[in-house]
Amino acid sequence: MMVVKIDKQKWSSGINQLKSTYDVYGPAKQGKTYEFQKLGSEQLPDLTVQNTTLSPKSIVFPQSEKMFSFHTDENKSGHHILKEMNNQSMPKAVLGIRPCDAKAFQLVKLNFDTCEYKDPYWIRAYESTTLIGLACNNPCSTCFCTSTGCGPFSETGLDVLLMDQGDSFIAKSLTPKGENLLKTATWSDSFDPATAESILKSGKEKAESKIASRVKTDQLASKSIMKIYEAPFWDDVAFSCINCGTCTFSCPTCWCFDIQDETKGCQGIRTRNWDTCMSPLFTLHGSGHNPRGEKTSRVRQRFMHKLKYFLDKYNQGIMCVGCGRCVRLCPVNIDIRQICNMMNSYQPS
């Protein structure tokens, strides 16, 4: 572990330094919203924003990603045989990611990096990414990270944790990747680790105290899947849902995807695109039968997956980091906090 102090003047020079070795990402205004973007040559991350509208998951898991290429010209060799795309790029550094979003990668990793199968695209992208988190001094009113095994100062999944001290950052490296990055940026003004810890500790307590929003998850593991599944409240919960993909696309922990072939003439690619369990098409059989044809079953699937199936399958907590994006963005105010509490407290009669 290494702790350094980054003077705000050195902040920008360090970032420019990084850009020769890394593709550097940070929050930036895009249209009317703030999103993580690859920063241009003189561009600095805009750290004034509480959090971006969309999660930074697309840096590792793009919404559209080319998997393979092929050609169908029978006069040339290798026709109809898929070839892996060369998706290799520079290592990525994500500046200013919030602890919740960083933790989300840890949860998603459980899906993409299993003992049976490894998703090479996600894993490669993830492994080449260094996450420089910015502790939340001012969490949003919709943040409930403290009840999801995370928190405004959580270090899980981060390579470096930054804390804004006004005119400087305290940067704590948490992994060798993080250490490397600090070195590359020549952010090397060392800072006393013990002092850092105490600053972080008080900062953490202060920030956590600001989080008023909480969910209860303690009873979830002990309840049977079938009982919660059959609970009577799902119709009401789902009533206002309009089946859009806002919640899933903005969520840092949603990973579902679809695979599609696209061709133009003899050239083709196989891509994968984000998909959403809110869409009836997600599970529609070729025969027309749909196991989750009703809106209620789809809304239930989303919450059951996040709050129950995932929990049961991996025993690593719920599949939610409490970033509050779906709460803020849902056009019809479906609030995962309410639903989580309902599920947690549900007693079948």
Place this chain on the structure above:
Amino acid sequence: MIEYQKKIQNIAERLLNEKKVDVVLGFKKGTIPMMNQPCLVRVPDETQKLVWDSNCGINLTNYLTNRKERIGIIAKGCDTRNIVTHIVENKIKREQLVIIGVPCTGMIDKAKINGLMVNEIAEVSEHNQEITITDSRGATKTIQKKEVLQSNCSICKYKNPVIYDELVADLVPESKDIDRYEDIRKIESMASSEKFKFFEDMLSTCIRCYACRNACPLCYCPTCFVDESKPQWLGKGMDPIDIRTFHFLRAYHCAGRCTDCGSCERACPMDITVRQFTKKLEKDCVELFGWEAGLTLDKRPPLDHYKTNDPQSFIK
């Protein structure tokens, strides 16, 4: 607004008590500021949870599609116009509905209000036509509601319900001499390269979540064209051409039917001004056919029927 709310609750309670309807479709208080949630009330006791304020922008007609029970629905001017379209297009029967009309003074635009404060908004309240905003640090600001209206509400021509069975308040005066198409004319006057750039920028942040489509009461097809697989002619990825194709064709499907209720724009998580597409077609319908959507149960929209004497001057 509070008077409206009380009246709505009373009407809903009465309708349920008198068994005139099986359910009442309205809003309940949301969990975050400036957000209310569409809900169904089934028993008279629950009518107290119905709310009404300037955050009821979701078009409840969207929830009527293909329902079988008798429904009391709380509806603003634009909503009633969509109810008309729904009835014309066989999505619901007039006899099933008791329309609780709300003379509307406009809905407020979350984004505009968020933009007024540096910190996060903690609470928004309203009194008469004034809005008071409190931020997370306790700072407050009071402004006129008309300054923060949703952009569709500020150019609304039909604030009052066009069809109703109950009315929660006296009709409000309609705005006269509104120029609804200033923005559209601006786009129309662009050179094609400018237009291209304009739409490219406008849609650059679209994430294809389809919230605009799904928030729209007009979009009720069992299978949307973007989801057609035989043939699948529209790519599903983030190709800008596919995204544009989606938005263009969605707008075409709303031609002559869109009431500019603003649900699409309100639903967009990326704050894209998708109404500019539908409004262009609305303008065309007005200019070519003298048609405004959802005003009559007797006629179908201009592009919906065959007439030998349709104007042909545009075919040249």
Place this chain on the structure above:
Amino acid sequence: MQNPYLPYPVRIDNVTIATEDKSLKTFKFIFLDPNDEKKFAYKAGQFAELSVPGKGEIPIGIASSPTEKGFVMFTVFKVGLVTAYLHNMKAGDIMGIRGPLGNSYPWDLLQGKNIVIIGGGFAFTTLRSSIVYMLDPANRPKFKDIHVIYGARSPGMLLYKDELAEWERRDDINIHMTVDRTDDPNWKYNVGFVPTITEKKAPSASPDTYAIICGPPVMIKFTQPVLEKLGYDHDHIIMSLENRMKCGIGMCGRCNIGKELVCKDGPVFTLSELNRTPREY
């Protein structure tokens, strides 16, 4: 890192029409690289993604048996974009196969047991794989009695007719063919729905008897109570599910039933396992 999304290139060796209405065709594939055949070591009951570049992938149960070497075989029902295209392909065309995927029928558990195979319609493919596998001289002794109840809408809709006839002649397997209805005077087997024939022909339950059911939802729905009536324990009823899948390796998120992923944790489940999951199949 092995890319689990990358199919093995194969050549279509031949295409045969499997049913009289031509809605099913059987494809035999040969691996372009013989080493891939070794890598593609499968068990009866597993499936694979057939990959048609430009059209997409579809999960299909493997119809050939691991004991049949030199090719893999699939019988495909024409239902969507990929299958429609596949049905128009011809011998010599190149495409891909990705797999084997999913679990298989629990062959270790089934050793030394009586097996009742109940199949209907075009879901008979992995059951053919299982039958051929069990009838292999090296394997037959591992199993006790084998019963097969197989139904189709009409005689012309039965899959693998030649093999059925051949099995029919053997005495180490009991074949009970049935059709929903027929006016074919030469039809000498059963007429009636699978559940009815099951009730008549299936051996009664015992700790040593396992039923494998594969068929359309309506057949499964009505066969379950019959088996229960015959005394079959839910642990002894084995079923194979067909949910919509894309990745086939448990990552894309659509095929789950509860916490189980049909593509990876299934598609084969016992009824008692399924009882613990939501009925989203």
Place this chain on the structure above:
Amino acid sequence: MADWEPKIVSFFCNWCTYGAADLAGVGRMQYPPYFRVVRIPCTGRMHPKFFLSALREGVDGVWVSG
């Protein structure tokens, strides 16, 4: 631009313009070979999808006539 050869897809109504295009041939009228005619049973068959899709496929122009 001088050498630019556009590719234009022409949707022609079977009953009028398609026949007119035939007549143009009968009359040996000469025109540049940029057009590819898709015969449709009536211009009523013309769907916005066809415009959008044709443009998406990279044609330079869509001509509907009938």
Place this chain on the structure above:
Amino acid sequence: MEYERILSASGPTGGHLVRLSDKKEPKKIAWLQCIGSRDMNRCDNAYCSAVCCMYAIKEAVISKEHSGDDLDCAIFFMDMRTHGKEFERYYDNAKTKKGIRFIRSRVHTINPVQGTDDLEVRYVTEDGRILNETFDMIVLSVGLEIPKEIVELSKKLNIELTSSKFSKTGTFKPVDSSRKGIYVCGAFQGPKDIPQAVVDASAAAAAAGEILSSARNTLTKKPEIIPEIDVMGDRPRIGVFVCKCGINIAGVVNVPDVSKYAETLPYVEYATDNLFSCSQDTQDKMAQLIKEKGLNRVVVAACTPKTHEPLFQETLKNAGINKYLFEMANIRNHDSWVHKDSPEAATEKAKDLVRMAVAKVAMLQPLKEAELQVNQTALVIGGGISGLVAAKTLSNQGYESHIVEKDSTLGGQAKSIYKTTTNEIVADELKQLINDVTTDSKIHVHLNTTIKKVDGFVGNFQTTLVGNATETVIPHGVTIMATGASAYKPSEYEFGKDSRIITSLDLDQKLINHDPMLKQLQSAVFIQCVGSRENNRLYCSRVCCTHSIHNAIELKELNPNMDIYILYRDIRTYGERELLYRKARDLGVIFIRYSVNNKPSVAIQNGKMSISVTDHVLNRPIIIETDLLTLASALIPNPAEDLAQFFKLPLNEDGFFVERHAKLGPSEFATDGVFLCGTAHYPKPIDESIAQAKAAASRAVTLLARKNIFTSGQVAFINPVNCSSCGICISICPYSAPSFIEKGPFTGKAQINPVLCKGCGLCVASCRSGAIHHNGYDNGQIFNQLFAITELPN
């Protein structure tokens, strides 16, 4: 005719408007009317050729379209005779919008201008001035006449001719020659335009059919039916046949190259080229190849499907392949003929077109044609002379019919007419006809009856009649619309204010009644175009000029001393009616032209009626005192909006029905199984009404003579699963083909009746839900063509 050829794209100048002598593009063109017509001096053709006015206008308009607005077109004429349907509007448009000059005058000489090819026209205007004007080109509107050989032939056939050498026919037997069993049609019967000739042709066919009806179906042969091979579910095996068309295609397009290219396309099993694909031996060879190679889809790259598709489809049928598994690539009309200077580009285009056709044909599926039984009864709406004749013609051919008449008697307008131009007494003929109809066991007459509802479609209509307080449902296979027209009740010229002001039909009534007052008249005035050819009724009522002139002659014959004035705008005694005009003038009837901007006025003072009109020759007002003013009022169609709705028939802005095709389908509708005749189509005299009644019956028989009919397989169909029940298809279909399903699992979803569907695809394009598909032009098929345009496969 020569000028038409110059304008024609296939003419000597390739459609380029030039003067033949020096290839100069004309800047001024004159048309001279009535050359060889209405002229006893030079050619002995007293009749009007009826068609030339309209031709001249059309040529002038087209010339302007060719050469731009700078071209000066002038038409020198005596009377402008635009009495056909929609003609008056065309005339008006030519005058007011196209800037064509109409010069009412007499041309007396044309002099060549020295040193140029220009011509100077010397003419006298109405007011007597002599003017000269130079033109680059003069077109003579030469009239029609019967060639000598035909006159000879008529003699041999013993057919009586009129003085103008046209075949003599009667008003009530307009297609019967003087010899039984010989029927006449077209210009041999009298000068006429295309629609009228087409009507006559159908009528003559009906007349011939009537006497041949007993022999029907005695000589038919059953074609051998080749069983269709079931190709469903088979991999497409496409055969491509590229036609050289002699050198028509091969002279430009590299045909062997195209056929070689075709072989490389997906699913193509076989490709070859032919010298002439449409020749019988090639057809046989193709059928054989289809069988030999096991082809299940065929592309012929050749000429146009508009003419050759049916032929090749027949070949497919003969090879046992469903005829819809076929597509043509038009590499002649759309390629070799139009790109003859760029053979390489034409070859590339041919490949593209073949690739598109292959892409489409691969997607095509065999289609079934709906077969329906034809109910062999007709419903005739309207019991006027047209309706009566139509029913009688059908009966004579052996078919039953129902006549529906809203009035209490049969006969319609004819009841009010005195004599025909050939002096037959209408009442006598009508009485005979009504008697024939009412005693005919195959004709059922429903008087005082209206139509309440119509269900069904061609072959199987079910019409609910309401009459005499009861409702009856009549099943029928075809419908004939003969709803007629009535005289306009004038509001002008003080009509209704004085009993001496009457309409033409009122005068007929007086003549029928031999009203003694007629003999007493000192003076009678007729005013023409009352309510016609102006404002909201911009059409010519066609019959009134002749009618007034005929009545004027009648009056003159009653009292030769009577002063008779006919106030007119143009005299439109087309064809041999011109002879009456001439006779009237000979009898001393005075014709005074007035202009629409300066109409006559009527004054009644102290019991005296006087009419003031500005004389066009003297150009000053004159006042005529008269005892009788007859207004030639317009003929206006009887209201038929309801019927139009019931049968989905279009009405034009004047309220007349719009026929299937103005020239080629005057007696039928675009809606299958519904036919049209009489004044519901357009104002016309009795002979033309009768001819059209026979024509409509004749067209109807083409359906009735079949026990069943097949509809096209290329129709729309709905997948109810995707239907959202919005009803747009039902609202938008011009043919009422879609409807909501009323029973079963898909109640409330839409369905399409393939029998009513014309396959236009309007519903397919309008369906937002993508639930409607089109057999033969489905989205996937069109998309495949589109994709094939931009995709280069190799």
